[in-house]
Structures are given as structure tokens and as C-alpha cells.
Amino acid sequence: MAEFSKVAVIGGGVIGGGWVARFLLNGLDVTLYDPDDTALSKVNRIIANAERAYDDLLDVDRPKIGVLNLTSDIREAVENSDFIQENVPENFELKKKILAEIDQHAPENTLICSSTSGLLPTELQADLKHPERFLVGHPFNPVYLLPLVEICGGDLTSEDKKNAAADFYRDIGMKPLILKKEIDAFIADRLLEAYWREALWLVKDGIATVEEIDDAIRYGAGLRWAMMGTFQVYRIAGGDAGMRHFLSQFGPSLKWPWTKLMDVPELDDGLIGRITEQSDEQAGDLSIQELEKIRDNGLVRILKSLQRIDWGAGETLSDYEAKLKSNAPKSQLDYSRPLLLHRTKIKSDWIDYNGHMTEHRYLQVFGETTDKLLDIIGMTDSYVKSGFSIYTLETHIRHLQEGKRGEEIYVTTHLLGLDSKRFRVLHVITREQDSSVLATAEQMLMSVNITENKACEFGEVLSENLTEIWDYHQKLPIPDFAGAGIKSLQTS
Amino acid sequence: MAEFSKVAVIGGGVIGGGWVARFLLNGLDVTLYDPDDTALSKVNRIIANAERAYDDLLDVDRPKIGVLNLTSDIREAVENSDFIQENVPENFELKKKILAEIDQHAPENTLICSSTSGLLPTELQADLKHPERFLVGHPFNPVYLLPLVEICGGDLTSEDKKNAAADFYRDIGMKPLILKKEIDAFIADRLLEAYWREALWLVKDGIATVEEIDDAIRYGAGLRWAMMGTFQVYRIAGGDAGMRHFLSQFGPSLKWPWTKLMDVPELDDGLIGRITEQSDEQAGDLSIQELEKIRDNGLVRILKSLQRIDWGAGETLSDYEAKLKSNAPKSQLDYSRPLLLHRTKIKSDWIDYNGHMTEHRYLQVFGETTDKLLDIIGMTDSYVKSGFSIYTLETHIRHLQEGKRGEEIYVTTHLLGLDSKRFRVLHVITREQDSSVLATAEQMLMSVNITENKACEFGEVLSENLTEIWDYHQKLPIPDFAGAGIKSLQTS
Numbered sequence: 001m002a003e004f005s006k007v008a009v010i011g012g013g014v015i016g017g018g019w020v021a022r023f024l025l026n027g028l029d030v031t032l033y034d035p036d037d038t039a040l041s042k043v044n045r046i047i048a049n050a051e052r053a054y055d056d057l058l059d060v061d062r063p064k065i066g067v068l069n070l071t072s073d074i075r076e077a078v079e080n081s082d083f084i085q086e087n088v089p090e091n092f093e094l095k096k097k098i099l100a101e102i103d104q105h106a107p108e109n110t111l112i113c114s115s116t117s118g119l120l121p122t123e124l125q126a127d128l129k130h131p132e133r134f135l136v137g138h139p140f141n142p143v144y145l146l147p148l149v150e151i152c153g154g155d156l157t158s159e160d161k162k163n164a165a166a167d168f169y170r171d172i173g174m175k176p177l178i179l180k181k182e183i184d185a186f187i188a189d190r191l192l193e194a195y196w197r198e199a200l201w202l203v204k205d206g207i208a209t210v211e212e213i214d215d216a217i218r219y220g221a222g223l224r225w226a227m228m229g230t231f232q233v234y235r236i237a238g239g240d241a242g243m244r245h246f247l248s249q250f251g252p253s254l255k256w257p258w259t260k261l262m263d264v265p266e267l268d269d270g271l272i273g274r275i276t277e278q279s280d281e282q283a284g285d286l287s288i289q290e291l292e293k294i295r296d297n298g299l300v301r302i303l304k305s306l307q308r309i310d311w312g313a314g315e316t317l318s319d320y321e322a323k324l325k326s327n328a329p330k331s332q333l334d335y336s337r338p339l340l341l342h343r344t345k346i347k348s349d350w351i352d353y354n355g356h357m358t359e360h361r362y363l364q365v366f367g368e369t370t371d372k373l374l375d376i377i378g379m380t381d382s383y384v385k386s387g388f389s390i391y392t393l394e395t396h397i398r399h400l401q402e403g404k405r406g407e408e409i410y411v412t413t414h415l416l417g418l419d420s421k422r423f424r425v426l427h428v429i430t431r432e433q434d435s436s437v438l439a440t441a442e443q444m445l446m447s448v449n450i451t452e453n454k455a456c457e458f459g460e461v462l463s464e465n466l467t468e469i470w471d472y473h474q475k476l477p478i479p480d481f482a483g484a485g486i487k488s489l490q491t492s
Numbered sequence: 493m494a495e496f497s498k499v500a501v502i503g504g505g506v507i508g509g510g511w512v513a514r515f516l517l518n519g520l521d522v523t524l525y526d527p528d529d530t531a532l533s534k535v536n537r538i539i540a541n542a543e544r545a546y547d548d549l550l551d552v553d554r555p556k557i558g559v560l561n562l563t564s565d566i567r568e569a570v571e572n573s574d575f576i577q578e579n580v581p582e583n584f585e586l587k588k589k590i591l592a593e594i595d596q597h598a599p600e601n602t603l604i605c606s607s608t609s610g611l612l613p614t615e616l617q618a619d620l621k622h623p624e625r626f627l628v629g630h631p632f633n634p635v636y637l638l639p640l641v642e643i644c645g646g647d648l649t650s651e652d653k654k655n656a657a658a659d660f661y662r663d664i665g666m667k668p669l670i671l672k673k674e675i676d677a678f679i680a681d682r683l684l685e686a687y688w689r690e691a692l693w694l695v696k697d698g699i700a701t702v703e704e705i706d707d708a709i710r711y712g713a714g715l716r717w718a719m720m721g722t723f724q725v726y727r728i729a730g731g732d733a734g735m736r737h738f739l740s741q742f743g744p745s746l747k748w749p750w751t752k753l754m755d756v757p758e759l760d761d762g763l764i765g766r767i768t769e770q771s772d773e774q775a776g777d778l779s780i781q782e783l784e785k786i787r788d789n790g791l792v793r794i795l796k797s798l799q800r801i802d803w804g805a806g807e808t809l810s811d812y813e814a815k816l817k818s819n820a821p822k823s824q825l826d827y828s829r830p831l832l833l834h835r836t837k838i839k840s841d842w843i844d845y846n847g848h849m850t851e852h853r854y855l856q857v858f859g860e861t862t863d864k865l866l867d868i869i870g871m872t873d874s875y876v877k878s879g880f881s882i883y884t885l886e887t888h889i890r891h892l893q894e895g896k897r898g899e900e901i902y903v904t905t906h907l908l909g910l911d912s913k914r915f916r917v918l919h920v921i922t923r924e925q926d927s928s929v930l931a932t933a934e935q936m937l938m939s940v941n942i943t944e945n946k947a948c949e950f951g952e953v954l955s956e957n958l959t960e961i962w963d964y965h966q967k968l969p970i971p972d973f974a975g976a977g978i979k980s981l982q983t984s
Contacts, residue, residue: 056814141728146716194751208672217722231711313718360855
């Protein structure tokens with residue numbers, strides 16, 4: 001795919017290993033230079049992590065994974081390469097020495113990129129024979145997942161080489177950010193460094209523990225930073241009054257001791273004007289209202305993502321939902337009619353390109369309804385842990401109308417049949433607003449002995465509860481469509 | 493639910509409005525004090541945003557929304573309240589004046605919480621008659637979505653009141669962080685302030701634009717901050733060598749000009765020891781490998797979340813997938829057998845409490861297969877934009893085996909029937925490893941005129957392409973189970 005196909009990676013630590021994984025998973029063969037015997041096993045662990053992550057991340061086929069060769073000889077690593085990524089420790093003399101070796105052995109057109117977090121490319125390239133092909137390509141850990149790579153050239157770096165590196169990084173799924181000016185620590189790490197220095201003060205002064213400091217970010221501003229930087233966030237907070245107005249309120253607080261790092265620029269009209277202008281450009285056509293919606297849509301999805309892995313702000317959300325659930329009034333189920341088991345609203349994420357609730361989300365709602373039924377008949381966690389469960393054998397869905405975002409729906413459940421190992425149900429999704437049916441699902445479910453992976457009789461409690469419902473539901477009329485298959489077409 | 497039920501909010505700006513929304517959506521009635529005539533319309537916009545977000549966020553029923561009353565009289569707002577949240581502008585004299593009024597009119601046990609971003613509670617409470625019930629409850633925008641609230645008491649604040657506030661905030665879905673020591677700007681805003689001051693330097697010095705600075709965070713470190721703070725991130729980056737070893741490498745760089753904010757603490761043995769110890773405690777039982785997995789699982793989900801809203805790092809992911817797709821070798825479809833349309837791996841997110849692929853994810857995979865078929869027969873975006881589409885009428889799924897995480901699966905599609913408006917297909921999901929069938933789905937699909945919302949004939953291209961497949965597939969044997977319904981049970 002990419003312009004470069006023979007990649008060498010110099011140094012196989014956390015960053016170098018992350019690069020190796022990203023390159024391999026993009027189908028590129030990699031020669032890794034690392035004198036350390038344990039490098040390969042460490043890098044293999046990173047590759048395994050990356051493969052696992054890519055399996056979950058990508059909805060398209062990946063190219064066949066590249067081949068990794070390890071060498072303890074720099075010459076061997078670089079002499080046939082056309083792209084080199086250097087990742088030795090952040091020590092100026094060491095970097096200079098290794099880069100000189102690379103420069104000596106690599107073909108003269110081969111691109112040499114350093115992963116340094118902050119050393120200046122002009123200084124690193126000063127003694128190279130071919131300095132024009134040297135630049136910084138600074139990634140973030142884990143390199144195989146985070147898209148950002150900062151590209152910074154030195155005085156002698158050619159523009160073409162910077163663009164070639166950017167194209168290559170883009171081809172392997174990254175977001176290159178080409179710096180206009182060379183500066184120690186580039187952009188991101190300057191921000192991180194300021195943050196870090198303040199964090200060290202907080203620990204040193206005994207204000208907070210490292211856990212409290214981390215929590216102060218990951219439950220708040222950190223959730224926003226995954227989608228918007230501080231300038232965009234402040235633009236939104238400023239609202240319709242505008243960025244200029246918002247910024248002018250900051251003037252005084254920059255003199256306040258709100259950090260120990262007090263050497264700050266004057267937020268004068270010139271700086272306010274520049275930020276305002278750049279912020280307008282950044283926002284483009286998006287109004288404050290639109291930015292608010294985007295921010296909220298993103299935050300909702302991020303919170304739900306964290307909930308799925310039971311972590312941080314996602315745990316807070318789960319605790320909150322549990323509390324809401326326990327506070328909700330318990331409604332008594334009426335067994336003499338189909339059971340009203342589930343209510344929800346159609347969510348933004350459920351909408352397809354037709355603007356309607358997408359088909360598998362119907363089954364999700366039917367599945368949630370089945371879960372509530374299982375709950376009611378007594379299928380507890382401990383029942384499942386004891387080696388028994390209930391599996392769905394068959395589902396027949398009929399779509400009658402299209403659901404749209406925000407519509408309130410409810411699901412009723414009619415027990416159509418029961419024997420000692422199976423039950424058959426009919427779920428019906430009805431739209432609250434006009435009481436019209438959106439979809440129905442007939443399902444056959446079976447009691448399973450998980451260990452033996454075969455059908456078995458329902459446990460005693462489940463059997464009793466199902467029978468109690470069945471006593472009522474067997475008297476209900478069965479709709480015509482139940483039990484029918486999908487009909488053949490009179491083919492043309 | 494909560495101990496407090498009569499809530500007053502003082503000041504209806506972005507923060508006050510966010511509080512109003514959170515309180516109302518938790519079923520609490522709110523009296524809002526704001527002298528500004530336009531406050532109500534601004535607050536209503538925030539409430540609408542919040543309702544929309546909660547519809548998507550919560551999978552459980554919310555309590556009935558509370559009632560909002562607006563008043564321009566502080567006394568009226570607070571005299572019957574048991575909980576007050578103050579949000580007037582960040583001006584010490586103004587806050588003191590308003591707090592004095594609140595203190596005078598509110599019942600003496602009523603909790604008074606200030607949303608100040610950094611003013612000291614000891615100074616704010618100094619002249620109150622009942623200072624023990626005053627504290628800071630500092631939230632983050634948008635208040636209705638971000639869980640963090642920093643609780644900071646002054647010298648005269650009672651511990652009981654701090655705990656009561658924490659309990660209340662927790663009840664309404666928040667993550668209270670009680671500060672052990674009072675400090676200007678508390679914890680989070682100190683970190684944000686250091687970051688902000690550095691960001692201002694970068695703009696002032698012409699190093700980067702506000703957009704570049706924001707991008708340098710949201711495509712990199714910002715994605716991590718949604719789940720882990722910097723200490724935890726560094727712990728992982730340090731790997732098995734440990735936090736102490738990792739930190740000792742930082743010593744020198746604190747003397748480097750990696751930020752303009754150079755007034756930094758000495759990272760001596762004492763500070764390294766303290767951080768190491770606290771970091772061990774924070775990590776608890778989680779090994780570096782486990783933390784890496786959690787981090788990657790979170791990052792994958794966050795990236796996919798952003799992809800769904802087509803924003804930031806999610807756009808980068810979409811561009812990357814498009815590139816991979818266009819680079820993938822095109823395989824010629826063999827029409828003489830069921831079409832091999834789709835391949836994927838079973839993703840972590842698809843696994844249910846039984847450890848198996850959950851049922852609606854089967855339909856998702858079947859739906860993706862249908863989408864690929866529609867793609868092949870020529871249902872383009874412009875076809876849909878011109879007012880035509882194809883809807884699923886019915887689906888009959890049969891589950892034969894359980895899919896497990898990471899298993900490779902493929903789907904083949906047999907066209908079972910075709911007329912001028914409908915077609916019927918049989919999709920089969922097969923596990924790559926042992927060529928055994930996991931599930932089948934029979935589907936009936938129909939051509940639809942979207943504007944008139946009724947069946948119509950297929951467009952010419954679609955019709956030709958379907959007919960071409962049908963010419964081959966009508967010769968294929970039809971499996972016995974096709975067309976069958978779900979059978980009745982011999983009931984017990």
C-alpha cells in the first residue's frame with residue numbers, strides 16, 4: 001500500500017515495539033534492531049496486544065501480517081531499508097551515536113524518523129552525511145492505537161521528506177501533525193509536561209494522591225479531551241457571547257495562584273485576537289449549538305464505552321443506573337395478558353442509513369426483553385454459575401413499521417408454549433405514541449447444561465415460575481402468524 | 493431518592509443551567525434564581541440537550557422530570573430549599589455578596605454549595621452566619637454528563653456536610669472527589685490551568701494554532717485521559733521495570749525547557765518514593781499486562797465511538813478503513829454457488845454473559861452481509877438519495893452452535909427467490925476453523941419507495957443484477973429448513 005515497504009525499527013522498547021506492531025499489522029515486513037536478548041519476547045507481547053485490539057477495532061479485512069526479523073547489528077537492520085524508525089532512550093549523546101551509524105549504513109534516500117519526545121531535530125541531524133532525510137516522527141503510547149504522530153523537521157530537513165513521512169503515517173492509519181516551527185518537546189509534550197509538573201507539585205505538597213489526581217481528570221476534563229482540545233471546549237463554554245468575550249474573562253485568573261507555574265504570557269488584545277480568529281477558523285461552519293450536540297453525542301458514547309469495560313466513568317454510570325433501577329416503582333405484572341416487560345426509547349446509535357432503527361437493534365430490544373423474562377422466572381447469576389443457562393434456538397422477526405430516533409417503545413411477551421426443556425414466546429414491540437406495532441419476534445428457547453453443552457430440564461424454580469405464567473397464557477388466543485415460516489416467492 | 497428534594501440553583505449560565513438539567517432529570521424540582529430575562533430560554537436549551545443525551549445514555553427508566561420555577565428574587569429561591577447550588581460569575585466580591593444573601597434567607601440547615609472553579613471556601617464562608625453548611629461542589633461542563641464534582645470545604649465547614657453533599661451528588665450520577673486540603677483551583681483546574689498557560693505560550697510564540705494544539709491532544713494523549721490519568725498511563729508505559737525506575741528517568745527532563753513553566757519541584761528520592769507507593773496502591777491487584785488490556789479495550793471502544801459520530805480520531809479510523817478496503821484484493825464472486833460475501837472475527841463487544849456471541853450480533857453480521865449484497869447489486873447512496881431503498885420484512889434465525897471471541901467466521905448467501913419487488917435469501921454463518929455452521933438466517937427483503945412509504949419494483953440496475961444471480965441460484969438445491977416456521981411445543 002505505502003510508498004515504503006522495507007521498514008527498519010531501531011530499539012524495541014514500549015515505543016519501538018508499538019511501531020513494530022503497527023507496521024506488521026499493516027502488512028509491512030520489519031527488521032528490528034535491538035541488542036537486548038529479551039527484546040523479542042517483549043515485542044511479541046506488544047504485537048499480541050495489538051492484534052487483539054485490531055480484531056476488535058477494524059470492520060474491514062487487514063492485510064496479511066508482515067514478517068518480523070530481529071538483529072543485533074544496526075548495519076544489517078538498515079542497509080536494505082527504505083524507512084527507518086529510531087526509538088532508543090531519550091539521551092542526546094546516545095541518539096547522536098546511533099543515528100550516525102544508521103546514516104552511515106542506510107541507502108542515502110532512506111527516510112530516517114526519530115521517535116524522540118522532545119530533542120531538537122536540528123541538533124540530532126547536525127553531523128549526519130545526509131541530514132535532509134532525517135526528521136522527528138513522534139508517536140504516543142500505545143503506538144498501534146493512538147493516531148497522533150508529530151512530524152518535526154530540523155533546519156536541514158527537506159520538505160519533501162516531511163510530506164513523504166506524513167503520507168506514509170497516514171497510510172498506516174495515523175494522524176500526522178506537521179509542525180511549522182521547531183521547538184523542544186514539540187506541541188503535545190509541552191502541554192503534557194506543564195500538566196505533569198503541576199501534578200508533581202500536588203503530590204509533593206501533599207494536596208492529593210496520584211489516584212486522586214488521576215481521578216480529577218478521568219472523571220471530568222479527560223472525557224472531553226478524547227474528542228476536543230481545550231480551545232474548542234472553551235469556545236463551547238463561552239457560548240453565544242463568543243470566544244473573545246470568554247477569553248477576556250480569563251485575564252485576571254492568569255494572575256491568580258491557580259497553579260505553581262506562574263510564568264505566564266500576558267493575555268492582551270493581540271493574543272485574544274489571534275486566539276479568537278484561529279478558533280473561528282477551527283470551528284468552521286459549526287455553530288455553538290452544533291458543537292454542543294457533537295460534544296454530547298461523543299461524551300454519551302465514550303461513557304457507554306467505558307461502561308462496557310466496567311471502568312472509570314463507566315462504573316459511575318453503572319452505579320447510577322443500578323440506583324435508578326432500585327428507586328423505580330415496582331409494577332406488578334398482570335399474568336392474565338401478555339407481560340409488559342420492557343420499555344425504552346430508540347437511541348441515536350440504533351439508526352441506519354435509511355433514518356430508521358436498524359434491524360439488529362430490534363433483536364437487541366427483543367433480547368433485552370427475554371433477559372427480563374429470565375430474570376422474572378428466576379434465572380439468577382448463581383444459576384448460570386452453577387452450570388445452567390437458557391439459550392435461544394430460533395428467532396422469527398417480522399418488521400411492520402419503521403422506528404425512529406427518540407420514539408418510546410414497549411415490549412409485551414406472550415408465552416406460546418412450554419415443555420420441560422423449552423419454551424416458546426412471542427414478543428411484540430409497540431410504539432407508545434400511537435399504540436401501533438413496529439415488529440414482532442417469535443422465539444424458541446432451551447434450557448442448557450453448559451458443562452455438557454446439551455439440553456436439560458429447567459431447574460425447579462424456573463419450572464414453577466414458567467408454569468405459573470403458562471397457566472394464564474395458554475388461555476390467550478394465539479395470533480395467526482405465529483408458527484408460520486417465510487413464504488416462497490412466485491418467482492419471475 | 494436523595495436526601496434533598498427542594499433544590500435551588502443560583503445563576504443560570506452554562507454551569508448553573510447544567511446543574512438545573514441534572515437535577516430536573518433526576519426528578520427533583522428546582523427553583524432557579526436569575527435576574528436575566530433570557531435565562532429561561534438559555535436554560536431550556538441546556539435541558540433539551542440533556543434530555544436528548546440521557547435518552548441515549550441510560551438503559552433504565554428515569555424518574556419523571558422535575559418542575560422548574562424561575563425567580564428574580566433570591567429570598568424566594570432559597571427560603572424553602574434544602575439544597576442550594578450557587579453559580580454566579582467568578583468574582584470574589586460578587587460571590588461574597590450573593591452568598592451572604594443566600595445565607596440570610598435559607599433555613600439554617602440547608603446545604604450551600606458553590607460551583608466556583610477555584611476561590612477558597614474558607615474565604616467565601618468567612619462572613620456567613622452559618623458557615624459550617626457552606627462548601628465548594630465544583631463540577632465540569634457539561635454538568636449533566638461529566639461525573640466529576642470536587643468537594644472542598646473551608647476551615648469552618650463541617651465534615652458531615654461534606655459527606656452529605658457527596659452522597660447527594662453520587663445519588664444523581666456523579667463522582668464526588670473530596671479534597672483533603674484546601675487549595676486555590678482545587679485539583680483538576682490546577683492541572684488544566686498549567687496546560688492552559690502552556691497552550692497560551694504556544695499561540696503567543698506562533699508555534700502552533702489553536703486547532704493544531706487541540707489536535708495534538710485529541711488524537712493522542714486525550715484519548716487516554718478519558719480512561720486513565722497521567723500517573724496510571726506512565727505506570728503502564730514504565731512496564732515491568734516499575735514506577736520507581738520509570739520516574740527516575742524523568743529527573744533530567746524536568747530541567748529541560750520542555751515547557752515555559754519552569755518552576756518545578758525536585759524529583760528526589762522522597763517524591764519518587766511517595767509517587768511509587770501511591771501508584772502501587774492505585775493499581776491494586778492489576779498487573780501491567782492487565783492494565784494494558786484494559787487500556788486497549790477502552791481505547792478501541794472510544795475510537796469506535798468517535799467513528800460513529802464521524803469526529804476526530806474516529807474520522808482517522810474511517811479514512812484508514814476506507815484505505816484498507818480499497819487496497820484489499822478484489823475477489824471474483826462465483827455465482828454458481830452461494831455467494832461468499834462477508835468475513836469477520838467475533839469481537840469482544842459481541843460476547844454475552846454466557847461467554848458466547850450474543851444473539852443480536854448474529855443479526856448484525858447477517859445485516860452486514862445483506863448490505864454487501866445490496867452493494868453488489870448496485871444499491872448506491874445515490875439510489876437511496878433518489879428516494880428508493882430496500883427494507884427487511886422478515887428474518888428467521890436458527891442458532892446451531894455458540895460463537896466465541898476471536899473466532900473467524902464467514903457468511904455465504906443463497907438467493908432463494910426473486911420477484912419484481914422482493915427477494916428472499918438464506919445467509920449461513922460458518923466458523924472458519926472447522927467449517928461448521930454457527931447460525932442461519934432466512935430473510936425476505938422488499939424494494940421500497942421511501943417517499944410514498946410503499947413497495948415498488950426494483951430499479952433497472954438492481955433488477956438486472958439480481959436476475960443474473962437468480963439465473964444461477966435457482967438451480968441450487970433448497971435446504972429443508974428453509975420456509976419452515978418455529979414449531980409448536982407439545983406442552984406439558
